[in-house]
Amino acid sequence: MKIMYKLLSGFIFLVLLFSIAGVVIITNLNVIETVDARVGYDFSINQYSTNYERGAAKMQVGTYLYSQGSQAMGKQMINEGKEAMGQNRDYLKNTLSDDAALKELGEIERIQDMAMAASDEVIKIVNSPDPDPAKQQKLLKQELHFLEARVDALNLKLGTFVDKTQEETSSSLKIAQDSARQTVNVTLYSIVISLLIAVIVSFVAAKKITDPVKNLTTVADKVSKGDITEKVQVSSSDEIGDLANSFKRMINAFKVMEAMSKEDSAPKG
Structure with missing residues (x-):
């Protein structure tokens, strides 16, 4: 909205x-x-x-x-x-x-x-x-x-x-x-x-929408390949910002899961 x-x-x-x-x-x-x-x-x-x-x-x-x-x-x-x-x-x-x-x-x-x-x-x-x-x-x-x-x-x-x-x-x-x-x-x-004004507003609005979407697309593509080191570069407070925060939480969850997996697979003395 x-x-x-x-x-x-x-x-x-x-x-x-x-x-x-x-x-x-x-x-x-x-x-x-x-x-x-x-x-x-x-x-x-x-x-x-x-x-x-x-x-x-x-x-x-x-x-x-x-x-x-x-x-x-x-x-x-x-x-x-x-x-x-x-x-x-x-x-x-x-x-x-x-x-x-x-x-x-x-x-x-x-x-x-x-x-x-x-x-x-x-x-x-x-x-x-x-x-x-x-x-x-x-x-x-x-x-x-x-x-x-x-x-x-x-x-x-x-x-x-x-x-x-x-x-x-x-x-x-x-x-x-x-x-x-x-x-x-x-x-x-x-x-x-x-x-x-219509051209400027349209350009600014489109840029504010497309740039974060491009960033999220790049992050999602790397995460799908197993790279969870990529950071989400979105700081807006709209729906795209909410989606970016969800991505961040998902990546953090992957990082926690990866850390736990490494800990479980480590040799026990």
């Missing part, structure tokens, strides 16, 4: 090593999973912000077309632009988890309302002809300019969202790459170290 314990202790050590490596790997995988969720979050913010900008631009172009006489196409683009802005604003509101970002989104909504009001004012001016065409054109120009300024401000605010999320995404990706690299390294190192 003691030999088995030695082999088992080596096996337990390997299991422990793999367990530690497993804990490290699982920890890194959890980090990667968390970062992956963060990357998905950042990507969503980026996408919603970009679509928000496109909606504002579409409303602006539609308003301009409406003011230039393409009222059907212009109205369609205005409605589609407003719908896109509303949807992506709601997406951002439901996705954002940072209080500062939500506060900034509130400012974006305020700018959006002003831009939509300017677009509505352009439509109102077009649909309410002024007896003075020059005055009407001046009002249209003012509202279109105001709309352009509001859309530019909206895009600027949304740009900060996009830039921020891109930076955070890059940082998150770097963390994920580092964690993945660390996981691969730990796995490879664990495999290599475990193999080395």
Whole structure:
């Protein structure tokens, strides 16, 4: 059983090593999973912000077309632009988890309302002809300019969202790459170290078993030929050591028997 314990202790050590490596790997995988969720979050913010900008631009172009006489196409683009802005604003509101970002989104909504009001004012001016065409054109120009300024401000605010999320995404990706690299390294190192330890443990265990067995085999062979002067060179405390002690007792018994035999066969005076 003691030999088995030695082999088992080596096996337990390997299991422990793999367990530690497993804990490290699982920890890194959890980090990667968390970062992956963060990357998905950042990507969503980026996408919603970009679509928000496109909606504002579409409303602006539609308003301009409406003011230039393409009222059907212009109205369609205005409605589609407003719908896109509303949807992506709601997406951002439901996705954002940072209080500062939500506060900034509130400012974006305020700018959006002003831009939509300017677009509505352009439509109102077009649909309410002024007896003075020059005055009407001046009002249209003012509202279109105001709309352009509001859309530019909206895009600027949304740009900060996009830039921020891109930076955070890059940082998150770097963390994920580092964690993945660390996981691969730990796995490879664990495999290599475990193999080395397995080879060393196997070699040592085999040597501790085979060397005493070889010695006992040599002694047994000589004893079988009548040579009881050979000494057993085994000092282990396991089953092989017990066997060696039995050999020693057997050889000592042979020596006693040989001495008694010589004493009996000696001529008596």
